[in-house]
Amino acid sequence: MEQSDGVIASTKPIDDGLVVVPDGEIDFSRSPVLRTELLILLENHNPQRLVIDLSQVQYMDSSGVATLVEAMQFQLKKGKKLVLCSMQPKVLSIFQIARLDMVFTICDDAEAAVKA
Amino acid sequence: MEQSDGVIASTKPIDDGLVVVPDGEIDFSRSPVLRTELLILLENHNPQRLVIDLSQVQYMDSSGVATLVEAMQFQLKKGKKLVLCSMQPKVLSIFQIARLDMVFTICDDAEAAVKA
Amino acid sequence: MISMPTDPHIEVSILSRPQYLCVVRAAAREALTQLGLYDAEIIKVITAVDEAVTNVIRHGYGDREDGPIRVRLWPVEQAGRTGVQIVIEDETHGVDLSKIEGRPLDEIRPGGLGVHIIRQVMDEVEYTNRPDHKGVCLKMRKYNQPAAPAQTG
Amino acid sequence: MISMPTDPHIEVSILSRPQYLCVVRAAAREALTQLGLYDAEIIKVITAVDEAVTNVIRHGYGDREDGPIRVRLWPVEQAGRTGVQIVIEDETHGVDLSKIEGRPLDEIRPGGLGVHIIRQVMDEVEYTNRPDHKGVCLKMRKYNQPAAPAQTG
Ligand SMILES: Nc1ncnc2c1ncn2[C@@H]1O[C@H](COP(=O)(O)OP(=O)(O)O)[C@@H](O)[C@H]1O
Numbered sequence: 001m002e003q004s005d006g007v008i009a010s011t012k013p014i015d016d017g018l019v020v021v022p023d024g025e026i027d028f029s030r031s032p033v034l035r036t037e038l039l040i041l042l043e044n045h046n047p048q049r050l051v052i053d054l055s056q057v058q059y060m061d062s063s064g065v066a067t068l069v070e071a072m073q074f075q076l077k078k079g080k081k082l083v084l085c086s087m088q089p090k091v092l093s094i095f096q097i098a099r100l101d102m103v104f105t106i107c108d109d110a111e112a113a114v115k116a
Numbered sequence: 117m118e119q120s121d122g123v124i125a126s127t128k129p130i131d132d133g134l135v136v137v138p139d140g141e142i143d144f145s146r147s148p149v150l151r152t153e154l155l156i157l158l159e160n161h162n163p164q165r166l167v168i169d170l171s172q173v174q175y176m177d178s179s180g181v182a183t184l185v186e187a188m189q190f191q192l193k194k195g196k197k198l199v200l201c202s203m204q205p206k207v208l209s210i211f212q213i214a215r216l217d218m219v220f221t222i223c224d225d226a227e228a229a230v231k232a
Numbered sequence: 233m234i235s236m237p238t239d240p241h242i243e244v245s246i247l248s249r250p251q252y253l254c255v256v257r258a259a260a261r262e263a264l265t266q267l268g269l270y271d272a273e274i275i276k277v278i279t280a281v282d283e284a285v286t287n288v289i290r291h292g293y294g295d296r297e298d299g300p301i302r303v304r305l306w307p308v309e310q311a312g313r314t315g316v317q318i319v320i321e322d323e324t325h326g327v328d329l330s331k332i333e334g335r336p337l338d339e340i341r342p343g344g345l346g347v348h349i350i351r352q353v354m355d356e357v358e359y360t361n362r363p364d365h366k367g368v369c370l371k372m373r374k375y376n377q378p379a380a381p382a383q384t385g
Numbered sequence: 386m387i388s389m390p391t392d393p394h395i396e397v398s399i400l401s402r403p404q405y406l407c408v409v410r411a412a413a414r415e416a417l418t419q420l421g422l423y424d425a426e427i428i429k430v431i432t433a434v435d436e437a438v439t440n441v442i443r444h445g446y447g448d449r450e451d452g453p454i455r456v457r458l459w460p461v462e463q464a465g466r467t468g469v470q471i472v473i474e475d476e477t478h479g480v481d482l483s484k485i486e487g488r489p490l491d492e493i494r495p496g497g498l499g500v501h502i503i504r505q506v507m508d509e510v511e512y513t514n515r516p517d518h519k520g521v522c523l524k525m526r527k528y529n530q531p532a533a534p535a536q537t538g
C-alpha cells in the first residue's frame with residue numbers, strides 16, 4: 001500500500017450533487033483523512049446527493065465504516081442523500097458483518113447511484 | 117501468494133520446440149518444483165528450442181535463476197537453445213544484479229523468442 | 233481457556249503507529265494462506281486482526297507511538313477441523329476487561345464496531361490481562377468449515 | 386560496526402520453512418514503504434532479505450523445519466540520508482564466517498548468487514556470530530540515494 005496524502009482521489013459534479021472516488025485501503029491510518037475531506041466537501045458544496053464510489057477501495061476497516069456512517073447521518077439530518085456504489089465484495093463483507101448493508105443505500109454502479 | 121502445486125502453468129508446442137509459461141513467485145519454495153518440471157520436459161520432448169515465457173512471473177530469487185542457468189547449460193551441452201522472454205522489470209533486475217542478462221538470450225516477447 | 237502451543241510459526245510485531253497496520257495485514261494475508269485457512273475466511277480474519285491491533289493503538293496506547301504490539305500465528309487442529317490460532321499482545325498496563333464489549337448493532341452510530349466484528353468473525357475469542365500488569369492478551373481461533381454441508385455442533 | 390538502535394519498528398519472524406518466505410517478503414514490502422525507502426530500491430532490498438532468509442533455511446538449519454528466523458527493521462539516518470536497517474538472526478550454532486562469501490560472477494553455474502546479491506544491493510553488510518553460539522546475526526543497511534545527481538563519497 002503506497003501512502004498517498006489524500007484519500008479522495010477524484011470528485012465529479014452531477015445534476016443534484018457530487019460523486020467522490022476514494023482510493024486505496026481505508027484503515028485507521030487513513031480514515032481520519034477521509035473524514036476531514038468529506039466534511040469539507042459537505043460544507044463547501046452542500047450537495048443534495050453525495051455518491052461515494054468505492055470501486056477503487058480494496059479494504060475498509062470499522063473506522064472507515066464509522067466515517068461513512070457519520071457522513072450519512074450528516075446528510076440525513078439535512079434531509080439529503082448519501083449513496084454508496086461499486087463496492088468490491090471484500091469491502092461489502094464488512095458492511096454485512098456490521099449489519100449496515102441494510103442501512104446504507106448501496107448501488108451496483110455509479111450510474112444507478114445517480115438515480116437511486 | 118497462493119501456493120499452486122505446479123510452477124509451469126501451461127506449455128505450447130512450436131515448430132522447433134516448446135514454449136513454457138511458469139507463473140507466480142519463483143522462490144526457494146517453488147524453484148525445486150520448477151527444476152523437476154523442466155528436467156522432465158527436456159527429457160520427454162528433447163526440444164531444439166525451449167522458450168520460457170516469464171510474463172506471469174512476479175518475482176524470482178537466485179534459486180529460480182540457478183534453475184534457469186541449469187536448464188540453459190543442459191540445452192547448450194546438447195547444442196540446443198534456451199530463450200527467455202517477456203520478463204517483468206523486477207524479474208529482469210535480478211538477472212542484471214547477477215550479471216546474467218548478457219549470458220541468457222532474453223527477448224521482449226514470445227513472438228521474438230520463437231525466432232531468436 | 234485456549235491452550236498455547238509451542239513456538240509460533242509466524243510472528244509480526246510493530247510499534248503502535250497506524251501506518252504500520254498495513255504491514256500486519258500483508259503479513260497476515262500470506263501467513264493465513266500458508267497456514268491453510270480457506271480463501272473465503274482470510275479477508276474476514278485479516279479484518280479481525282486489523283480491528284484488534286487498531287484497538288490496541290487507539291485504546292491501549294492512546295497517543296504513544298512506541299508501544300510494541302505482537303501478533304503471533306499457529307496452525308491448530310480440533311475435532312478434525314484445521315484452523316489458525318492468533319495471539320495479540322501489548323505492553324500496556326492491562327485494561328478493565330468488562331469494558332471490552334461490542335455494542336448492540338441496532339443503534340446506528342459511528343464507532344463501537346471493532347469488538348463486534350472480532351467476535352462475529354472468530355470462533356473463539358478470549359481477552360485476558362497478562363500477569364503482573366504486563367499488558368493485554370487476546371487469543372483467538374478460527375477453524376475451517378468442512379466443505380460438505382454439516383451442522384456445526 | 387553497525388550500531389543497534391532501540392526497539393525495532395517492525396519485526397517478522399518465521400519458522401525455517403520455505404513456504405513462509407512469502408510472508409517475509411509481503412511484510413518487508415509494506416514495511417520498507419512505510420519506513421520511507423524509495424520505490425526503486427524496495428524490490429531489490431526485498432530480494433536481499435529473501436536471499437538472506439533462504440540461506441538461513443538452506444545452510445543454517447539444513448533439514449530442520451522448526452528453526453526460528455527473526456527479521457527486524459528500523460528507520461535510520463546518516464549524513465542527511467534516510468534509510469533502513471535490517472537485522473536477521475537465527476538460532477543455529479553459528480557458522481564459519483569465512484564461508485559466507487559470494488563467488489565471482491565470471492563463472493556461469495547455478496547457485497552461489499545469494500551472498501553476492503546481498504552485498505550488491507545493500508550499502509552495509511555485516512555477518513557476525515552471536516555470543517555463546519546463539520546463532521548468526523546479519524546486520525545490513527540501505528540508504529536512499531539523494532534525488533539530485535551527486536557523487537557518493
Ligand atoms: N486493546 C484494547 N485495550 C483497551 N481497551 C479496549 C481494547 N479493545 C477494545 N477496548 C475497549 O472496548 C471498546 C469497544 O471497542 P470497539 O468495538 O473496537 O469500538 P471503538 O473502538 O469504536 O470504541 C473500546 O471503546 C474500548 O473501551
Ligand SMILES: Nc1ncnc2c1ncn2[C@@H]1O[C@H](COP(=O)(O)OP(=O)(O)O)[C@@H](O)[C@H]1O
Nearest residue numbers: 440441444445480484485486496497498499500
Ligand atoms: N545464513 C547462513 N548460514 C550458514 N552459511 C551460510 C549462510 N549464508 C550463506 N552461507 C554460506 O555461504 C555460501 C554462499 O551462499 P550463496 O551466495 O547464497 O550461494 P548458495 O546458497 O547457492 O551456495 C553458502 O554456500 C554457505 O556455505
